[in-house]
Amino acid sequence: MTHDILINYVEKDDQVDSEQQTGWVSSFKRFLNMVLSQLLQEHPKIALLDSQLLQDSTSLNVLNQTKVLVTIVSPEYVQAPIQEKVINTFFEVAQNQPDLPAPDKRCFKVVKYPVAYDSQPLLLKPLLNYNLFYLNRETGEEQEFEDFFSSIAEKNYWTSLVDLAYDIYHVLTRFDKKQATKTDDQLLEGIVGEGDSTRTVYLAETSQELTIQRTIIKRELQRHGYQVLPNYTLPNDVEKLEQAVLTDLKRSLISIHLIGREYGENVKGGDVSVIELQNKLASEYSQQQSEGTEKFSRLIWLPPSLVEASERQQQFIENLREDAQGLSNAEILQIPLEDFKTTIRKSLTDSPVQMQERDHAPKTSTNKLQVYLIFDRVDTQPALLLMEHLQAQGFYVITPMLMGSILEVRQQHIEGLKYCDVALVLAEKADEQWVKVKLKDLVKAPGFGRERPMRAKILLAINDYHNITKDDLKTYNVRKVENIDLNDFSAEFTFQNILNQAVQNNQS
Template sequence: MKFNKEIHLYFSEEDNQPIEGAAKGWVSNFHKFLSTLLSQISRDTADIKLVSESTIDSTPIDGTAVVIAVCTPALASSTQLTTALNTYAGELKQNDSLINEGIARVFKVHKSPFNEDEALPELENVISYDFFMIDPLTGDAQEFKRFFGSDAERSYWMKLVDMAYDIHQILQDTSRKSKVVSEDDVPREKTVYLASTGVDMVIQRDIIKRELIRHGYKVLPQHTLAKEVGQLEHQVSEDLHKCRLSIHLIGEDYGYKPKGSEISVVDIQNRIASNHTYEMVDYNKSAKEKKPFSRLIWVSPDLKNVTERQKIFIEDLKSDAAALEEAEVLQIPLQELKSIIREELVTGGRFQREHREIAGYERENTGSKVIYLIQDKSDVKDTGMLRKFLEDSGYKVVAPSYSGDLIDIRYIHQENLRRCDGSIIYFGNAKEAWIKTKLQDLLKAPGFGREKKLKAKAVYFDGQKAVDMEHYERNNALVLGNNGGFKPEHLKPFLTKLEK
């Protein structure tokens, strides 16, 4: 199918009424901003033709390289517009031309939430570009009427830049007359499953997706997830088999429930990815050609308004991930997550770990038992007396690293978990969520290559804490201190267990 280099923007005139007394409406502003971005990217004037109810008869769609549809109830009610869009999308499908290198030639734009599947069935599986903001407190969608400011910069302009680059990619491929890239042309090692998220994690997901694509990775899913649970599960499973890594971003929103399911789409993707991880572990035990697969679950460190349902979901995720080296729960800043993702994909992560020399260890056996004192950076001074007592008692004490590259810091932490005889987690200034994460790391130690059983583990409370003590009992962790100030006798239960 031959294409020209035209771009058509389909919209209903009802959606372009002047905004709050301004001269231009939503569509006119969108048209102006997108044209400017495309001109900057291509270094050529971008001509985007506006097509509405009054101009559709004089604007033939045949051969158009890129079609943009502002999907709203008004557009869905226009038979002229929807017929043209469905007919063209159907022709593209018949010619296997709708998708080019993972990008659809027809771009669905939402200025507010709307399901256009009934009116535009030929575009049902095309991923939309959502240009609206979700209120973090109420969860309500807010249409942009002001296009500048911090909120617009994150939710509107970031998405618009992505869209402009995708359109530019389509136009470049059209001018080169390039063939559609098949699935086999993209290696599994360069393919990542980035799970769909709750509404509060959409921006973070876009940031990760942009990073991956800019570094040459293919990101799945490249289609809208099915709304019926059976079809959705099949789609997710198929996509995961093509991937080297799956990434799941967890926030305060549990996510919507597809038809026929009692759990959310976020939960479903995690469960299928968990099962897939176990399957790949079993496969790699006997396979001649290994197919490494790992799973990163990022829990936002800024959670505030979390429902009981979401708390249970997050705890289940941590427990499930603790059983496998190939799955890891991270509750770190987003910037640090990007470094971890890069380690997994570029260096092979834990699958290519070098057993290099690290500070604090000697390779030869000194005979001293090693205690890993896990402490937050803010607590280093407060643990001075505790550490001195342990060292004076003949133990070798190692601690986390706080400087250098994030990947090295993570490696040292895992190496300490792998080698120590016992571990004490110091609960001082750190939040309880951080303490629980470190307890999970102790459970995962065998996955990091630990061969011997951990003799003793404890959480040392610097003063009383209003926490659920049963959590620590369930994790078989001794609770030390808990009444203020360091005293050597606090350590007696731990050291007795360590020496058994």
């Protein structure tokens, strides 16, 4: 496609005043390019599409050749009639490209300055907000960023920008892998497993002042394989909002609420704020669950330095502390953020883990030799190729879980080490330290309850790992195979010989 990213905006949002060398949108483009270039290891193709260019109807044809559309939302943007046509056209074009990510995954909403939910284009409303404005604590008003390198910009603007860049990066990498076959997708589904409540967390929307803290917690949860909800902008109408929140709560293991000094505006059609309503719904849902066999817990965080809260917010916090029923299966913690993150991790790992049935899980007994194919998520594609080769040779292939709670993933890994006949560590892009940890795990396997020696332990290094020495391999009792042909694993004699020997030992 011609463009990796097309930035849609109105020219007023990129005007240059006497103190600025570049406009707001041009600066945003430069910063986004800088962050994405580090992630992609190459410069993405980013172009600007302003409303003046759109006066020519044929200019909309550029959307056919665009992977990602970024909209810069502002009061001026929503007043330009052509902009809704741009959004509608992009969604229509993307829907006719079924082999590519869905349109709502390819369109990103950057908020330069707040716009009322009801004033936004229809297709933009549910999209996640990437807020690039800040709250002036002295005036209590939202403001646009003019100095992109101030301390407040570092905390707000850059945190949201990096979040946006990571999310765009994940979409662009899916375009690079669009040649993957449906068979690959099916195999991946068996490895990753379908989403369920054991690894889904409801991280409640919060006030503008705590957006950064919410982002930090969200990143950490996602890094450990959790899905974080809501992953869209909550509706403004109270009935639709309640329905959306309850749907997400039912999918979640736990809810997390960050309470600051701002109460926020009442939800349209209701008499409480979004923050209070989410907590109320989570409390009621937790109470319902406690009456059955399933449990649902809540963690509520208040900053240690909480001061100058509004009168209504003080009343909300006071009611929260005193309402015993509302605190069923809940903890209120007024501690530093790092300590709160530790509490979150403990709450998730202490939750009862139900080991889910999935394809490629270890079997306690089978007629086939079990090969535990150990790989990092970044090496999924070569792992799929190798898995197909091993299955064609009659092996039962165990794979690691790539998503799930820390405890769940670790337990599945231990089960794989416990029951496999051959352990095979595959590494191409994986970090060298990751490789060493997995090789050490092979040595620890007897301590996990393994009753007999493995028939073979192999390190299949597609790239060179110079710091893994011969002495290391001797310590771990591992055979190393290097520089193998990704498209023809059977052509590598050493690798094939080790597998054949394992089969012969099993038959004897």
